[in-house]
Amino acid sequence: MKLQANEPEGPLAEKWQKHQANIKLVNPSNKRKYEIIVVGSGLAGSGAAATFGEMGYNVKCFTYHDSPRRAHSIAAQGGINAAKNYQNDGDSIQRLYHDTIKGGDFRAREANVYRLAEVSVKIIDHCAALGVPFAREYGGLLANRSFGGAQVSRTFYARGQTGQQLLLGAYSALSRQIGLGTVEMHPHEEMLDLVLVDGHAKGIITRNKETGKITSHAADAVVLATGGYGNVYNLSTYARNSNATAIWRAHRKGALFANPCFTQIHPTCIPVSGDYQSKLTLMSESLRNDGRIWVPKKVGDKRAPQDIPEDERDYYLERKYPSFGNLAPRDISSRAAKQVCDEGRGVGPTGLGVYLDFSDAIKRLGEDTIRERYGNLFDIYHEITGESAYQSPMRIFPAVHYTMGGLWVDYNLMSNIPGLFVLGEANFSDHGANRLGASALMQGLADGFFVIPYTIGNYLAECRDKRATVGHSAFKDAEENVNSITKKLLNTRGRHPVSHFHRELGKIMWDHCGMARTKEGLEEGITKIQKLRKEFWQDVNVPGDNEEYNQALEKAGRVADYMELGELMCRDALERDESCGCHFREEHQTEDAEALRNDEDFAYVAAWEFKGVDDTPVMHKEELKYKETKMATRNYK
Amino acid sequence: MNVTLKVWRQKNADEAGYFETLEARNLNPDMSFLEMLDVVNNELEADNKMPVAFDHDCREGICGTCSLTINGQPHGPGEGVASCQVYMRSFKDGDTITIEPFRAKPFPVIRDLVVDRTAFDKIIQSGGFVTVRTGSAPDANAIPIPKETADLAMDAAACIGCGACVAACKNASAMLFVAAKASQLNMLPQGKAEKDTRVLKMVATMDEAGFGNCTNQYECSAACPKLISEDFIGQMNRDYLFASLRQKFLRRKKNA
Ligand SMILES: Cc1cc2nc3c(=O)[nH]c(=O)nc-3n(C[C@H](O)[C@H](O)[C@H](O)COP(=O)(O)OP(=O)(O)OC[C@H]3O[C@@H](n4cnc5c(N)ncnc54)[C@H](O)[C@@H]3O)c2cc1C
Ligand code: SF4
Ligand code: FES
Numbered sequence: 001m002k003l004q005a006n007e008p009e010g011p012l013a014e015k016w017q018k019h020q021a022n023i024k025l026v027n028p029s030n031k032r033k034y035e036i037i038v039v040g041s042g043l044a045g046s047g048a049a050a051t052f053g054e055m056g057y058n059v060k061c062f063t064y065h066d067s068p069r070r071a072h073s074i075a076a077q078g079g080i081n082a083a084k085n086y087q088n089d090g091d092s093i094q095r096l097y098h099d100t101i102k103g104g105d106f107r108a109r110e111a112n113v114y115r116l117a118e119v120s121v122k123i124i125d126h127c128a129a130l131g132v133p134f135a136r137e138y139g140g141l142l143a144n145r146s147f148g149g150a151q152v153s154r155t156f157y158a159r160g161q162t163g164q165q166l167l168l169g170a171y172s173a174l175s176r177q178i179g180l181g182t183v184e185m186h187p188h189e190e191m192l193d194l195v196l197v198d199g200h201a202k203g204i205i206t207r208n209k210e211t212g213k214i215t216s217h218a219a220d221a222v223v224l225a226t227g228g229y230g231n232v233y234n235l236s237t238y239a240r241n242s243n244a245t246a247i248w249r250a251h252r253k254g255a256l257f258a259n260p261c262f263t264q265i266h267p268t269c270i271p272v273s274g275d276y277q278s279k280l281t282l283m284s285e286s287l288r289n290d291g292r293i294w295v296p297k298k299v300g301d302k303r304a305p306q307d308i309p310e311d312e313r314d315y316y317l318e319r320k321y322p323s324f325g326n327l328a329p330r331d332i333s334s335r336a337a338k339q340v341c342d343e344g345r346g347v348g349p350t351g352l353g354v355y356l357d358f359s360d361a362i363k364r365l366g367e368d369t370i371r372e373r374y375g376n377l378f379d380i381y382h383e384i385t386g387e388s389a390y391q392s393p394m395r396i397f398p399a400v401h402y403t404m405g406g407l408w409v410d411y412n413l414m415s416n417i418p419g420l421f422v423l424g425e426a427n428f429s430d431h432g433a434n435r436l437g438a439s440a441l442m443q444g445l446a447d448g449f450f451v452i453p454y455t456i457g458n459y460l461a462e463c464r465d466k467r468a469t470v471g472h473s474a475f476k477d478a479e480e481n482v483n484s485i486t487k488k489l490l491n492t493r494g495r496h497p498v499s500h501f502h503r504e505l506g507k508i509m510w511d512h513c514g515m516a517r518t519k520e521g522l523e524e525g526i527t528k529i530q531k532l533r534k535e536f537w538q539d540v541n542v543p544g545d546n547e548e549y550n551q552a553l554e555k556a557g558r559v560a561d562y563m564e565l566g567e568l569m570c571r572d573a574l575e576r577d578e579s580c581g582c583h584f585r586e587e588h589q590t591e592d593a594e595a596l597r598n599d600e601d602f603a604y605v606a607a608w609e610f611k612g613v614d615d616t617p618v619m620h621k622e623e624l625k626y627k628e629t630k631m632a633t634r635n636y637k
Numbered sequence: 638m639n640v641t642l643k644v645w646r647q648k649n650a651d652e653a654g655y656f657e658t659l660e661a662r663n664l665n666p667d668m669s670f671l672e673m674l675d676v677v678n679n680e681l682e683a684d685n686k687m688p689v690a691f692d693h694d695c696r697e698g699i700c701g702t703c704s705l706t707i708n709g710q711p712h713g714p715g716e717g718v719a720s721c722q723v724y725m726r727s728f729k730d731g732d733t734i735t736i737e738p739f740r741a742k743p744f745p746v747i748r749d750l751v752v753d754r755t756a757f758d759k760i761i762q763s764g765g766f767v768t769v770r771t772g773s774a775p776d777a778n779a780i781p782i783p784k785e786t787a788d789l790a791m792d793a794a795a796c797i798g799c800g801a802c803v804a805a806c807k808n809a810s811a812m813l814f815v816a817a818k819a820s821q822l823n824m825l826p827q828g829k830a831e832k833d834t835r836v837l838k839m840v841a842t843m844d845e846a847g848f849g850n851c852t853n854q855y856e857c858s859a860a861c862p863k864l865i866s867e868d869f870i871g872q873m874n875r876d877y878l879f880a881s882l883r884q885k886f887l888r889r890k891k892n893a
Contacts, residue, residue, distance in 0.1 A: 051771040067758050070700045129774035131767045131822045133790040140781025172766035179762035239694040276672050279696045383722055449771050497682035544687050549748035
C-alpha cells in the first residue's frame with residue numbers, strides 16, 4: 001500500500017489557497033442530493049455538521065450522548081490558539097506554524113500544520129460572531145494569555161471554560177441547522193461498525209442506547225469526529241464515556257491507525273488518591289503562567305511546604321529551562337516531574353506529586369487578581385482535595401490527557417478508505433509527537449468549520465455514481481458482526497465486571513507504555529495484554545440484555561476494543577526505536593536526559609494495518625519531508 | 638464509612654418505579670458520590686444484577702450530564718456543585734441517603750436515575766443561536782464589547798444544561814435555563830439583530846414542551862450548579878415584553 005498524502009504543490013504558504021481554488025465544487029442544486037454522515041458532535045463534528053447543513057447537504061449527525069452539547073470538548077479549560085497577533089508581540093501564521101511543528105518534535109506533516117495556523121485566525125472571528133463570550137480587556141478588545149511552548153501570547157479564552165463556550169457556540173450553529181431540517185440529529189445512538197461498499201465508506205451501523213435497536217444508515221460519505229482514545233489507560237482526564245470504538249472498528253475495516261503510541265501525558269493534574277478513583281482532573285496549563293513548580297532539594301523531605309526555606313527548594317523547570325521556565329512544553333514538564341519523583345523528591349502522601357505554588361504571584365499581583373484569573377480552577381482543586389491553593393501550594397502530577405495518534409488521513413482529511421474522513425482528535429494529523437496547549441480546540445474547529453467543508457467536495461464530485469442503500473448485503477453483514485460481538489459479551493457470564501479488566505489494562509498501559517518506555521517493558525506489556533484479552537473473553541460478566549438501556553454492555557464493547565488497541569500502541573512504541581516528543585524510549589536520551597530523536601531512521605508516520613486480532617499488524621510508512629522547515633533539535637533552555 | 642442507599646429503580650419509561658435499599662460499605666470519605674455508586678454497581682454486577690443506571694461523563698462539573706436528586710435536592714448538598722462534585726465527606730457514617738432522578742414531566746425517565754432532557758435541545762434549536770454562516774464573520778476585534786458586558790454574558794453562558802433548575806421548581810419551569818441562553822445572546826452586539834425573535838421563539842418552544850410557569854420562588858438558582866442568577870429571568874421577561882409589543886406594533890403597521 002502506498003500512502004498518498006495528496007499535498008498540493010507549491011510553496012507552503014500558498015498550498016491551501018491554491019488547493020481551495022482547485023477543489024471541485026458541488027453545484028448547489030446537487031448538494032441536496034448528497035447525504036453525509038457525521039459521527040460525533042464535539043468541536044470537530046458540530047462544526048462540520050453545521051457547515052455541511054448551511055451548504056445545503058443532507059446531514060445525519062450521531063452522538064452517544066443524550067445531547068450534542070455534552071461532547072468531551074466541553075471540558076477543555078485553558079484556551080484556543082490563533083495567530084491574530086492582537087498583542088503585537090511578533091506573532092504570525094509562520095510563527096504559530098513553527099511553534100506547532102517544533103512542539104510536535106518534527107513528526108507532523110508540514111502542509112497540514114501550516115494550514116492549521118492559517119485558518120486559526122478565522123476561527124476566532126467566527127466564534128466571536130456566534131456569541132462566544134471570550135475574555136476581553138477594558139477597551140473591549142479580546143484578551144490573550146500564554147500557553148506552553150510559545151513565547152508569544154496568542155491564547156484566547158473564556159474564563160476557565162473555553163472548551164465549553166466554544167462547543168456551545170458550535171452546538172448553537174448545529175442546533176440552528178437541526179431546527180431548519182438540514183441536519184437530522186441522532187442522540188443516544190452509538191456507532192458500532194463502518195460499512196464499506198466496493199471499498200468505499202458508505203454507511204454505519206448504530207445501536208440505540210435506550211432500546212438497543214441496531215440500525216443501518218447509508219450515505220455518500222462518512223465523517224468520523226469521535227475524539228481521542230486516552231481512556232485505554234483507564235485513569236485519564238477524559239470524560240468517562242470517551243472511547244475508541246468508532247475509529248477502532250473503522251480500523252478493523254481497513255482504515256490505517258497512525259502513530260498510536262503518541263499519547264500526551266499532561267503535567268498538571270490532581271494526583272491519584274485511591275484505587276476507587278474513576279478519573280483524573282486536569283488543572284489547566286494556564287496556571288503555569290503564574291504558578292511556580294518545585295520540589296524539595298532533599299530526598300524524603302517531609303516538611304510542610306511552608307516550612308521549607310527558599311534555598312532548599314528546587315524550581316526544577318526554571319533551573320533546567322531558563323528561557324521557557326514553568327512554560328516548558330508538556331512532554332518535557334511531565335518527564336521532569338517523573339524524574340524528580342523517581343529520585344524520591346516527590347511530595348504528598350504517595351510521593352507522586354510536585355508543588356505548583358502561587359505564593360509569589362499572590363504577593364506580586366494580589367489574591368484578587370489570581371482569583372479573577374483562576375478562581376474556578378482553585379475552586380475545583382478545593383472541592384476535590386479539600387485544600388485551598390491560596391494558602392498552600394497545589395499538588396500536581398502528570399496524567400494521560402490527549403492522543404496525538406489516530407486514524408491516518410491525507411491532506412483532505414480522508415483516510416485510506418475512500419469516502420471515510422476523520423477530524424479532530426480522532427485523526428493523527430497535526431500535532432506530531434506532542435501537542436502544544438490550546439491547539440486541540442484550534443484543530444477541532446479548523447477541521448470541522450474550515451477544512452472538511454471544502455475538501456469533501458473533491459470526493460463527492462467523483463463518487464456520484466457510487467451510491468449505496470441499506471439494502472446492500474454489506475449492511476446486513478455489518479449488522480451481523482455487531483450482533484455477534486454483543487452476543488459474545490452477554491453470553492460469557494464470567495466472574496469479573498468489565499471495570500476489573502479496564503483497571504488491569506490501564507495499569508499495564510501506564511507501567512509499560514507510559515511516560516518512559518523500554519524495549520523489554522513494551523514486550524512484556526504486549527504479552528500481558530494478550531493474556532488479559534484472553535481472560536476478558538473467558539471471564540467477563542455483563543448483566544442484562546441488548547434490548548434495554550444497559551450501561552454495562554456499552555462499557556464492555558468499549559473495553560473489548562481497548563484490549564486490541566492497547567496492544568497496537570505498545571507495538572508502535574516498540575517499533576519506534578527513538579525518543580521523540582511524548583514518546584520517550586529510555587534507550588535513547590541525551591546526557592541530561594532529554595529525548596534523543598533519530599531523524600535518519602524515524603522521520604516517518606507509522607500507519608498500521610489491521611490483519612486480525614491475534615495476527616501481527618503491518619506497518620506502512622509515510623516519509624515526512626520538511627521542505628521549508630529545518631528539523632532542529634528542540635531546545636527550550 | 639458505610640451508608641444505606643434508597644435508590645429509585647425503574648426499568649424504562651413505561652414500567653412503574655420503586656425504591657430499592659442497597660448497602661454501600663467500606664467507603665472512603667474522599668470518594669466522590671459517583672465513585673461510591675461505581676463501587677455499589679461493581680458489587681451488583683458481580684452478583685449478576687443490573688447496576689443502577691445513572692448519567693455521568695466529565696465528572697468535573699462541566700458537561701451537565703449527571704443528574705441525581707440526593708435527599709430531595711437536585712445535585713445534592715453543597716452550593717454551586719453538580720452531582721459529580723459531591724463528595725462522601727458531606728455525609729456521616731451510617732446515614733441513609735435517598736437517590737432519585739431529576740423529576741419533571743418534560744424529563745421522562747429512561748432508566749433508574751437517567752432522564753430524557755431533549756426538550757432542552759429543542760428550545761435551543763428554536764432560537765438559541767446567532768445566525769452567521771461559516772466564513773462570513775468580520776474580524777473578531779471589529780466589534781469591541783465592554784468588559785462588563787462580556788463578563789455578564791459569560792456569567793449567563795456558564796449554564797451546563799443539566800436541568801436541575803427544572804427539577805427544583807415545583808412548576809417544572811425552565812425559565813432559568815432559557816433566560817441564561819437568551820440573555821447571553823441578547824446582551825452581546827452579535828446577538829442583537831435577532832433579539833426579539835429569539836426570545837419569542839424560545840419561550841414558545843418552552844411552553845410547548847410542557848415546562849411550567851415561573852412563580853418567582855427561585856428554587857432554580859439555589860439548585861443551579863453554576864449559580865446562574867435569577868436576575869437573568871427578569872432580563873428575559875423585559876426582553877419578552879418589548880419583543881411582544883414590538884411585534885404587535887409591526888403587525889399593525891403591516892396591516893395598516
Ligand atoms: C480536561 C481537558 C482539558 C482540555 N483543555 C484543552 C485546552 O484548554 N485547549 C485545547 O486546545 N485543548 C484542550 N483539550 C483537548 C480538547 O478538548 C480535545 O482534544 C478536543 O475537544 C476534541 O474534540 P473532538 O471534536 O475531536 O472530540 P470530542 O469533543 O471528544 O467529541 C467526540 C464526539 O464523538 C461522539 N462519539 C464518539 N464515539 C462515538 C460513537 N461510536 N458513536 C457515536 N458518537 C460517538 C461523542 O459522543 C462526541 O460527540 C482538553 C482536553 C481535556 C480532556
Ligand atoms: S440554569 Fe443552572 S440548573 Fe438550569 S440547566 Fe443551566 S446550569 Fe443547570
Ligand atoms: S458528570 Fe459532567 S457535570 Fe457531572
